[in-house]
Amino acid sequence: MIAEHKLPISNTSVLIVEDDKIVSFTLKRQLEAQGFIVHQAFKGDAVDRMVIRHTPDCILLDIGLPNINGYDVCINLREYYKGPIVFLTGNDTDDAELKGLQIGADDFIAKNRSFKVLLARLLRLLESKHEVQNANKAFYLGAFKFDKHLHLCEFEDEEISLTNDEYELLYFLLINKNTVVTRDKAYQTLKGISYNGLSRGMDVSISRLKAKLVQAGICSDFIKTVRSKGYRLSTQSLTETK
Template sequence: MIAENTLPVTNTSVLIVEDDKIVSFTLKRQLETQGFIVHQAFKGDAVDRMVIRHTPDCILLDIGLPNINGYDVCVKLREYYKGPIIFLTGNDTDDAELKGLQIGADDFIAKSRSFKVILARITRLLEAKHTESDANKSFHLGALNFNKHLHLCEFDNEEIALTNDEFELLYYLLIHKDSIVSRDQVYQTLKGISYNGVSRGMDVSISRLKAKLVRAGISPDVIKTVRSKGYRLSTQSLIEAKL
């Protein structure tokens, strides 16, 4: 065990995705002694929601998870998440490691390794992928300046006042910009529930967010509701605004 506080880290966050709570909380405590901010998810289908909410700098991911396995979680994350993903697993076979690396993980560590080794591998990847990790947290599209870390949304240097829910919704649309996201995807990620096929709650939230963006000077075409499919945020509308 390495000495406490030998590696002070400021505002660097790690998401542990591990269903074994003893393992998860032990690792959480060890990382916190090194100055990390630590978040936890215990099921595969909770990961997207935690990433949107907390934008971790690094993700430690088990393979054998309830609901969605770690491989499928990794594939889904790589659609938008640019920070380091490290498989931390008891399945330390060559085939498991090869599959993890092939689908986009940055490293693969057996749970049997010491915390000192795990910490060194996390630190190395954070240093190597610092710029890419930051790309998850900010967007500069035309006159729009969005910074998740600072909880800031500006257009043409004027702040747009958003509620926490609206801020997370806009962030989700931005990381999936120019792609259609279904109502069920949005509900699952932001609310942790499945879309019941009837509720218009998300449509109302989209309308309120869109109204604030339009009042700030952005085209009404910035967010489109695609019938029977979902929602799409247009980067072209942002880039062309104020030209």
């Protein structure tokens, strides 16, 4: 019998990254039966997009994935994702496990282990990293507050009304704060397509988001378009006046 856990599982989400759909959907049913909210990705290059959209509390990650392997996915995630990452894989060699842990995974579980073992270890990780998970979704920068989990965006205690797409765009910029993100990365992460060099759709979305933030009193330099490169959100600009 699995020990009683402290966290309310009904509010806990898991992203399964697994290209074998039989394995993925079986695990999805098992986790949902325990009360988890479950999201799925079947390719390595779809993970960032799913994390931005759903901000999962934990990620179960296979190694052998189409387009981008699980190791590279983990390395990319650790640039911004602070929640638990668990490799769940059929490659249960010592070398595979050591590599997974060295690049930032929190645990490594072979697929031939029982669901009870997986669940127990998952619950342990979720409890130990509860505060870290919350920090992964919320940004408090002076008078600016953003919490994707609560669907909250405020400046000087005044709510800023954003669409779902704008929440995802702002969250994407916040987790990449103070660095230039390319148009290609923005298109790939938020829309799942490569930038064709001609589309101005992302520029329009950035302009609309920026207009709402400026109207709320945030400095116009908070989000800047970097010519021929992409976009940059600057936390330093929050100390400046409008």
